[in-house]
Amino acid sequence: MSDINTYFQVHAQEFEKDLCTLLRIPSVSTDAERKPDMQACAQEVVRQLLQAGMEEARIMPTGGHPAVFATSKPRPGRPTVLVYGHYDVQPETPLELWESPPFQPTVRDGKIYARGTTDDKGQFLIHLKAAQALNAIHGELPVNLKFILEGEEEIGSPNLPAFIEENKDLLACDVLVISDTGMYAPGIPSLLYGLRGLSYLEVEVKGADGDLHSGIFGGAVPNPALELCRILTALKGPDGRILVPGFYDKVRDLSPEERAEWATLPFDEEEFRNSVGCQGLSGEAGFTTLERRWARPTLDVNGFLSGFTGEGVKTVLPGKAMAKISCRLVPDQDPEEIAHLVEKEILRLAPDTVEVKVRYHHGGRPWMTDPTHPVLEAAGRAAEKAWGRTPVRVREGGSIPIVSTFCRILEVPAVLLGIGLADENAHAPNEHLDLGNFHAGIRASAWLMEELAAQAAAK
């Protein structure tokens, strides 16, 4: 432990310098004109991986922007850790809102400002620099370490699932480690062990062939907007309980331990309510706000369109109404199965005066590593050393479909050690990263490798 701390006192500046080199490359994956920058960024990542002592680092083609793969010299008997991250970044617009140029990293108040600092260059780099430190100190790594760093995360990772499937053996590992999320709160290291999945549908209700005069036809011709309201209302009770038969059948209950642990998290309901600006919070009866957001499935209307929606007045009886609805899913719900159940219930509720069509857009599986899994214990000890306090074990309500894809194909647990903070403006102007968390993250990653090695050796 002291070796690592000592090494850090000497090399911290150098690590920041390497981070800046990465941040200067505008690797915006969505911008076709920046393809050369994407290539240059991938090359710089390869250079830093080799500099960190990885035995092999190379650019691998995908159907889109290339991925970077690296591996340390394989040593039998040691556990294999796969680090996933992404070197592409969000577009920098609107430029005028940046206090310093997005691709000129600038340090202010112990924070480094640039596009990609917290999402995700500054985060995946902690594992690379941890490897560099361990290699420098010990001449080797305590684990077999692999990296897979993609260039298409900000455009939805369209090619990654096929890539993982095709390179299953190359990516084989014992545990997946990702730093691309946030800490629960400043100063509180966080281990994220669960994410919700998604099932997204669109419903269209058709009445008449087109919009009609509401005076001439109103009262005798079905109103598709009102019929759609009636259907959507019937999908969820006023107590927040989803009324689709079978919806909760595969929902894994929150364990008493999880509920107890989450209850100790600093969370101010009133502050949360204020931050979103709503008059009151609501949700499924019998659960706290955190439980509702992290561990309970939802059914939300994401969009609704029917008839005349401009300024003023138009007396139309709409011909059609459309709603986008989606469910956030929790283990062990299956996106397609839920889509099917919701569709079935919608069609059952539909009156025979209107035509109702349901379309399944897409879905993503929920993901969860058992919070008592040994890799989480190892990560917990490592994070505690780095930040000086026991990390909290949390879930999140959003979906990162690639996590469950990795875990499912490679059949491994994952630990998500995020070092970002909620106010660090990921995807927004003035994106930044706390340098204290950057350095703590590198140490945490180094100790995590040591912990995982010790755990494997003890078996």
Added chain:
Amino acid sequence: MSDINTYFQVHAQEFEKDLCTLLRIPSVSTDAERKPDMQACAQEVVRQLLQAGMEEARIMPTGGHPAVFATSKPRPGRPTVLVYGHYDVQPETPLELWESPPFQPTVRDGKIYARGTTDDKGQFLIHLKAAQALNAIHGELPVNLKFILEGEEEIGSPNLPAFIEENKDLLACDVLVISDTGMYAPGIPSLLYGLRGLSYLEVEVKGADGDLHSGIFGGAVPNPALELCRILTALKGPDGRILVPGFYDKVRDLSPEERAEWATLPFDEEEFRNSVGCQGLSGEAGFTTLERRWARPTLDVNGFLSGFTGEGVKTVLPGKAMAKISCRLVPDQDPEEIAHLVEKEILRLAPDTVEVKVRYHHGGRPWMTDPTHPVLEAAGRAAEKAWGRTPVRVREGGSIPIVSTFCRILEVPAVLLGIGLADENAHAPNEHLDLGNFHAGIRASAWLMEELAAQAAAK
């Protein structure tokens, strides 16, 4: 009767010629560049009124396009009939869909094609030509006849209510006669004695301050789209009955006579359903389709907008949801009172987790002349002579706010003797009018004046 028929055989062509003169003037009220045409049209109307033997005819200014007023030589003791119509027309676009130019009247198959034929130049002209015929035959009219022909009907008559109020004495009469609507079906003369009113509102439901990530916040933050669905659903039962307390309190019941008469009207439910293209008809339980459209109030959603409504997928939890809703009203419902009741119920239904605002856009009173009123009997006899069959007495579901404004301010009954047909393309390309109905309409108007005079004399 034979005098009038004889006169017609001689002058039919001449009447059509005068109609064509009016139709050639592109009096499009919505088009600022056609202000001179509006003026020219008003002048031509004045010319024809004087030619028809009216004692006085003049252009009167309003806040917008002028109105034309005319009166016959007053003869004490005779009933006064006020004819309302409008000389402005809808825009002629899209021009390429017209088979003959919109302002070059063309006769094909006994129908005259041009913008304004059925709406409303060809309709109001029947009363003018009836006066001309009666004056020619008898040297005088059996009634005191007044005309008020406005130039802003197609833009919503913004200045007419104030004009009526200000010219109450000038417009004073015993009965209002309007030809600006349709016949129930070809060959079936129709007396329209009721129109629905309107009360139009907009509801906004606000949850969070903006759209949120549905994964991070979904399940704990209220969904305004779903809350609005819940509110709207609760306003109307699945049986089509409106659940707003007090909503039906002032609804005048359909009389057994009306129901019986309407039941004899030729109406094919299946043909109607097919014409609107909906899978099934629906409405308030216990009423027929015609009753639902003509004599029962409604509550319809005219528009609904919330969240993401583009192509594909966006996982937002909307911050706001908006719906336009309106009620068609029947006698004796009051638009503002109904707006107030609906608003009150919406606010009562709103959960305290969201902010709900209701805005009253505007309304219009329902209108009805008792179907057994003597003026309707007189009109019935006149129409029967002209078309050779007893007219049907009907209501309509739409609103013509100006009718109730006239009747309320002048305190008179009205009879709406429409000679248009549903397929004559009012407001659309290839607008036309059946010349048989035009000529029958002139005779009907002449006989109506004689009937009203006889009725007054018999008192």
